[in-house]
Amino acid sequence: MKKISRRRFLITSALVGGGVLIGYSATRPSRHRLANTDLAQRGEHYVTSLLKIEADNTVTVYVPHSEMGQGVHTSLSMMAADELDADWELVKIEQAPAIDLFANGDIIKGFAREFGVPSFLEGLVSVSAIKVAELMNMQITGGSSSVRFTGEFGMRTAGAAARQMLIECAATRWGVTAEECTTQLSHVHHNASGRSLAYGELAADAALLEPPEDPVLKDPAQFTIMGKSISRVDIPAKVDGSANYGLDAKPAGMLYAAIRFAPVFGTKLVSVDAGDVLSRRGVKRIIELEDSVAVVADSYWRAREALKLLSSVFETSAKDTTSSADIYAGFERSLADENGSKVIEQGDTEAAMESAADVIEANYRVPYLAHAAMEPMNCTVHIHDDKVDVWTSTQDALGIKARVAKIAGVAEDDASFHHSYLGGGFGRRLPFNWNVIDHATLIAKEFEVPVKTVLSREDDMQQDYYRPAVASNFKAAFDGEGNVLAWHNRFTGPVQTPGASHIPYAIANQSIRVVDGDTHVPIAAWRSVDHSQQTFFTESFVDEIAHRAGKNPYQLRRELLQQHPRHRKVLEVAAEAAGYGQNLPEGHALGIAVQESFGSIVAEIAEVSIGSNNEPVVHKVTCAIDCGWAINPDTVEAQVESGIIFGLTAAMYGEITIENGRVAQNNFPDYEMVRMATSPEIDVHIVESGEALGGLGEPATPPIAAALTNAIYILTGQRVRELPIKNHDFSRINPIAQV
Amino acid sequence: MATFKVNGFEKNLDIEPDMPLLWALRDELGMTGTKFGCGIASCGACTVHVNGRAVRSCTTPVSAVEGQDITTIEGLAAMAAGTNASVPNLTAVQQAWIDHQVPQCGYCQSGMIMATSALLASNPNPTDAEIDSNITNICRCGSYPRVRRAIRSLANA
Numbered sequence A: 001m002k003k004i005s006r007r008r009f010l011i012t013s014a015l016v017g018g019g020v021l022i023g024y025s026a027t028r029p030s031r032h033r034l035a036n037t038d039l040a041q042r043g044e045h046y047v048t049s050l051l052k053i054e055a056d057n058t059v060t061v062y063v064p065h066s067e068m069g070q071g072v073h074t075s076l077s078m079m080a081a082d083e084l085d086a087d088w089e090l091v092k093i094e095q096a097p098a099i100d101l102f103a104n105g106d107i108i109k110g111f112a113r114e115f116g117v118p119s120f121l122e123g124l125v126s127v128s129a130i131k132v133a134e135l136m137n138m139q140i141t142g143g144s145s146s147v148r149f150t151g152e153f154g155m156r157t158a159g160a161a162a163r164q165m166l167i168e169c170a171a172t173r174w175g176v177t178a179e180e181c182t183t184q185l186s187h188v189h190h191n192a193s194g195r196s197l198a199y200g201e202l203a204a205d206a207a208l209l210e211p212p213e214d215p216v217l218k219d220p221a222q223f224t225i226m227g228k229s230i231s232r233v234d235i236p237a238k239v240d241g242s243a244n245y246g247l248d249a250k251p252a253g254m255l256y257a258a259i260r261f262a263p264v265f266g267t268k269l270v271s272v273d274a275g276d277v278l279s280r281r282g283v284k285r286i287i288e289l290e291d292s293v294a295v296v297a298d299s300y301w302r303a304r305e306a307l308k309l310l311s312s313v314f315e316t317s318a319k320d321t322t323s324s325a326d327i328y329a330g331f332e333r334s335l336a337d338e339n340g341s342k343v344i345e346q347g348d349t350e351a352a353m354e355s356a357a358d359v360i361e362a363n364y365r366v367p368y369l370a371h372a373a374m375e376p377m378n379c380t381v382h383i384h385d386d387k388v389d390v391w392t393s394t395q396d397a398l399g400i401k402a403r404v405a406k407i408a409g410v411a412e413d414d415a416s417f418h419h420s421y422l423g424g425g426f427g428r429r430l431p432f433n434w435n436v437i438d439h440a441t442l443i444a445k446e447f448e449v450p451v452k453t454v455l456s457r458e459d460d461m462q463q464d465y466y467r468p469a470v471a472s473n474f475k476a477a478f479d480g481e482g483n484v485l486a487w488h489n490r491f492t493g494p495v496q497t498p499g500a501s502h503i504p505y506a507i508a509n510q511s512i513r514v515v516d517g518d519t520h521v522p523i524a525a526w527r528s529v530d531h532s533q534q535t536f537f538t539e540s541f542v543d544e545i546a547h548r549a550g551k552n553p554y555q556l557r558r559e560l561l562q563q564h565p566r567h568r569k570v571l572e573v574a575a576e577a578a579g580y581g582q583n584l585p586e587g588h589a590l591g592i593a594v595q596e597s598f599g600s601i602v603a604e605i606a607e608v609s610i611g612s613n614n615e616p617v618v619h620k621v622t623c624a625i626d627c628g629w630a631i632n633p634d635t636v637e638a639q640v641e642s643g644i645i646f647g648l649t650a651a652m653y654g655e656i657t658i659e660n661g662r663v664a665q666n667n668f669p670d671y672e673m674v675r676m677a678t679s680p681e682i683d684v685h686i687v688e689s690g691e692a693l694g695g696l697g698e699p700a701t702p703p704i705a706a707a708l709t710n711a712i713y714i715l716t717g718q719r720v721r722e723l724p725i726k727n728h729d730f731s732r733i734n735p736i737a738q739v
Numbered sequence B: 001m002a003t004f005k006v007n008g009f010e011k012n013l014d015i016e017p018d019m020p021l022l023w024a025l026r027d028e029l030g031m032t033g034t035k036f037g038c039g040i041a042s043c044g045a046c047t048v049h050v051n052g053r054a055v056r057s058c059t060t061p062v063s064a065v066e067g068q069d070i071t072t073i074e075g076l077a078a079m080a081a082g083t084n085a086s087v088p089n090l091t092a093v094q095q096a097w098i099d100h101q102v103p104q105c106g107y108c109q110s111g112m113i114m115a116t117s118a119l120l121a122s123n124p125n126p127t128d129a130e131i132d133s134n135i136t137n138i139c140r141c142g143s144y145p146r147v148r149r150a151i152r153s154l155a156n157a
């Protein structure tokens, strides 16, 4: 990979009270510079940057990403504080306001100039339609990107630059050279003379300097904060009920809206019969929108109860009879009829198939999945005096602010976004998944007081933007000795994550093509995006290849990964830790899968048995992850545990089906989740390769499904080619003799 | 009129008897530490204590708690401390949640902590099977391994 220049333009500005702000911009003339000028004329205390040092020696780090449990506020601050040589005890962490100074755009732009649109953004649906200019106005937390981009290109650079400036100021004051000075715990020291100054005492001077254009970052050996497991700053508020989520917004005078959407996606509201709903206690109004009807009342429960009594008619549509079976039949037709578009064409797969001693075929499919974040979707909007205030949990505060302002008919500068924690994101709270935002704004337009629109769990499940249902058909060709000659794969699109269907294995002839998989069901990024299904497909089929060739699935992978030492390493670490090849308890088997996604490489080994009720029991998952290196190792482990359980829920139970054009599932009993009783022991091993930082929020999700079904195959002789596993019957067991 | 105690304070609310306790707490009393997750007693996000027992407040009408003592996450530590002002402002369960870095998004954790606190009050040393059958709350972020570790650390204490 081309080396990324760390050259960045930094900007300082003075704070009243003798502080200094350090920001950075990847381009010149920068928005930071322009805005600093503007804002300096307007207000003295306006915070304009990533890092603030005050006279009392406190350092404030402004984090432009949403905290949804991934520990990003802590990790990013650690990166800035370490480069600054700050005393962690003196570091305060604040959510950056949703103003465009804090857009991720600068970071993205800096990156895009050298590499094009970063691949994590390609994970968003319709990203191809976004112009780079629009990207600049997003404040996205997604694609496992925060630490990799904002951290590496923003936080560390700002910290290092500030440190250099503070040293320069101290050296000038003492009449010594900068080289003679050292820094530690928010102080500059001149060891020869025993003098030292606190950063706070130097901040006013530093504000007058031009920041260095190419600050020197630390070597990992010099880290004092990064690499340590540090307690997350967001946790204390999450154990005493004081953490605020979007749903907890309570501006004065607020009303509540409960909404009924058109059940069949894309249809419109025809009529409403309110009956005596308006006479019910607390009910204020009924709002009819193009595709929905809402009841607004003085409490959410009153609004919801009233909505139940209201009858409504939605238009009929050609989709009213569509079922999941029809959708899969459409996929089969596309796969049979279409040549599709090229993902990979290498060698001559057709010739290899014809000359092969043996060919195997297997067809896989996965259903739609809902995000089901724990906090149901909600948005509170107050439109007043040509201004708008918005409260919602989002992965893109700035984008939401712009969206709400536009719908409210208010200038973006007159929109205020109120931050909160997210009760889970997983892609549901990314740009384009705007239904609750749009509807909440349209409803609030009818009132002068704030209105909080809340989707019930049922609404949330039935009006999501889903992980797509996908079908994927494979063929593999072998020579007489069982060596794989060719890999042939056709799957239904769209491609949301380029590269997810690629395989790392050394197979000379490969033909991978994608055919049309469009349906009327809205889709979006879902934790790990296309990797969630593609890894199940490819890592299952590789396993099929191994068994057909009479080879050990672990050994076959190692052999075919000669060119991928990082993949081999995580496989070996996981295998060793899981006791692969050693004696297991009676009736247990190990299944393996490995996948690279979002810059991290993850191997997972599931230890599984078939329980007394004929259901698979996952006893333990051993995971090795190479994420380059770890900023906060405990956070890495937590994210891996989380990702595995998220993937396990999908593999075991996850299934959104379509009946009569609409989603058949309602709430958790019919969209079951892994719970304490079904949650395995998880053993995480971090492999530090020292390569570029990889993502953490998503990469542990993809491998678990195949690791589990590969173990089930050994235990039962049944190859699970359709998820979820709960739909399969394992009452007749025919274990495979292991190689 | 609904009358009950929340965290030791008497509340009199002019609300419908069938309003679920969850919404009385959140929308009428502005106590948003108790969370809405499913509304059908499936996820446990709304767990509170009624006379010390864990109850899912989303399906508990206020009429069913008339005159009862309710504890929510906001009052958990104070109720445990009682009049003893020297007790720290977190319970052992809450502290274990910090020590083991349990919460991720945190949205389910009020309910997890309330469910765990009730379990440990009646069974200070639960087996894994007892943990599994008592703590049936959903955590979409998958904090279960840490919940188990935290409970075990308390059981061994």
Ligand code: FES
Residues within 6 Å of the ligand: B035, B036, B037, B038, B039, B040, B041, B042, B043, B044, B045, B046, B047, B056, B057, B058, B059
């Ligand atoms: S909200 Fe009460 S159990 Fe889910």
Ligand code: FES
Residues within 6 Å of the ligand: A069, A374, A423, A424, B103, B104, B105, B106, B107, B108, B109, B138, B139, B140, B141, B142, B143
């Ligand atoms: S911590 Fe997010 S749902 Fe449990």
